[in-house]
Amino acid sequence: MKKFLKHICLFSSVLILLSIGFEITLRRIPNSYRFKRNIVEKKGKEIKNLIIGSSVVNCGIDPAYLSDSTYNLAISGQWLRYNQVLLERYIDGLPHLKNIIWGISYQTLWLDDYIGQDKISIANHKIYMDIDKHKDILYNIELLSTGSISFRKWSKYYILHKKTMSCDSLGLDHSYDLSERGRAWVEDIPRQIKGHSIAENEKTEKLFKENVRRIDEVAELCRTKGIRLYLVIPPVHRKYYELTNAGQVEKMCVALEAVAAKWDNVRFYNYFNDKRFEDDDNFHNGNHLSSDKGAVRFTRILRKDILNNDSTSVTPL
Template sequence: MKRFLRRLFLFFLPFLVVTVFFEIYLRSVNTIYKEKLSGLHKNGENVEMLIFGNSHANYDINPSQLDAEAYNMAMVNQSWFYDHAIFEKEINKLPNLKYVILSLDYHSLYFSSQGLRDNWIYYDYGIDNAIDWTTKTSRFWFGYTPKIAFAMLKSDINKRIVSFRKHKKTVNYHVENGVNILDTMANGWIPYKAGKNKKIKEKSAQNRAAIFNSKINNLAERQRNIKLLKSFLQELKQRNITPIIVTLPCHELYNKNIDNEVREKDSKEVTAIVNEYGGAYFDYLHFVKDDSMYYDCDHMNRNGATYFTQQLNKDIKAKFPQYAAKN
């Protein structure tokens, strides 16, 4: 029996060692979530404009091109549910906040859960959307999953190699493919790199649009998000914070493959809500037509984001005299 138990222990030992290693690693490693939140806390007293939204706002709105002191707290796949939760958690640390930018994309009304990313926002922002106890107990097996944990470790090792070879600092957190690891985050923003562009093909745009087309039938989720938007805008109004809702530009190959009847219906309803509670809604879906400005069919690169945000800044100044007067 002792021999059997010893063999059993030796069999499971590698799994135990790997698990302990990754549980420690995943609790200590820096992430883009931690980096964004840390930057917000460091600059909180100066922030006048907070940018929320999913990956479109995350990559496409360059805070340095806005006249107000802006900070980008948008994130990949971030829903309005989490935009609002982050706002609620951080608002008391932002005494000079005057504007909130909220992105309205084709699918914004049709989801709240971020899937696996719900766990990550719990780990780094402390927002608990009914995260189960197993996920809280093991970040390796349930929180990130082994596949993502190994990818993060591989990325860390690769960054160290690049830093050594080029004698330059890399970012010390995991970023998506297409982001330059030698770049630096500025006011919460680290963009897709510009340069030699990959050709945007019709098939890839169709496939991307199909992902979002599959979400837009969730009418119960839509109703919840409409209710959330009204509540959010009401709270901003009570705090004398101006909401600015923005639909970000997408490539025309993508735009022609989404259900534009649904999009127009959603835009009209959101416009009516904004008119009721105050603020502004800007629709830029077709604004950027130059292929060289895009990283892929629904995200811009650094140059596109800078070009677009300059226009956004002009439109905010034209809409709000107090913004223009201040700057």
């Protein structure tokens, strides 16, 4: 029996050591969370314009085509809870920040990856961005919280020697380039829109109200700092738009219009069904612009509509 227990202890010790080594090597793999945290911490003193939100602007707004000192801090799957936390944490260290462009997607106002228990997002924000909104110790360990995803990530980087992060120096995500687009992306739009359409119930209504409150609180924070906040809905593919729930679109727009009407430093721009994006090459999929073509066109439009036409300053409160 003692010999058996000895072997069990030895095996357990080896397993623990291997797990620790795996976790250490996992954390050395480049990822957009750490990369964008480094941008705001290292470039904060020079930043004048920020792009925040989730994947629709992570790939859809190219800082290179806006004015200088613009950075894209949006992250795929990053919902409003984290956008708010990041701004509240870093805004005092951004002395020259004048404009924030906040990208809002069709489903954004009804989602929250903290309440929804998106373990991967929770762990990545906790480990790489030091945003601790969940007290479960599980999320301090990437191997335990992401499971098989961590093994695929490790293999991709260390065995296949492929990139795990495709952001350029300004934060634009080039994994949405046309060269990365799937062949059946148009045929996949009905499945995509099905996952983005929200069923009306008590839970989703609660999430909606909480997310609108978060936007309102950010608007107030920006107002006290003399910063303009632009709420922007990027364009989607025509087939995607045709399949959207009209009631969900209207509710989204009415809520954002109300925030803009409440605060004199907030503007709302809706490009959701913009006919200037009829060319399929503008899109990576149904609701994401291609980062090498669609994003360039959209950013040029934003520069003309927003930064070039809205030169009035906001006096800090």
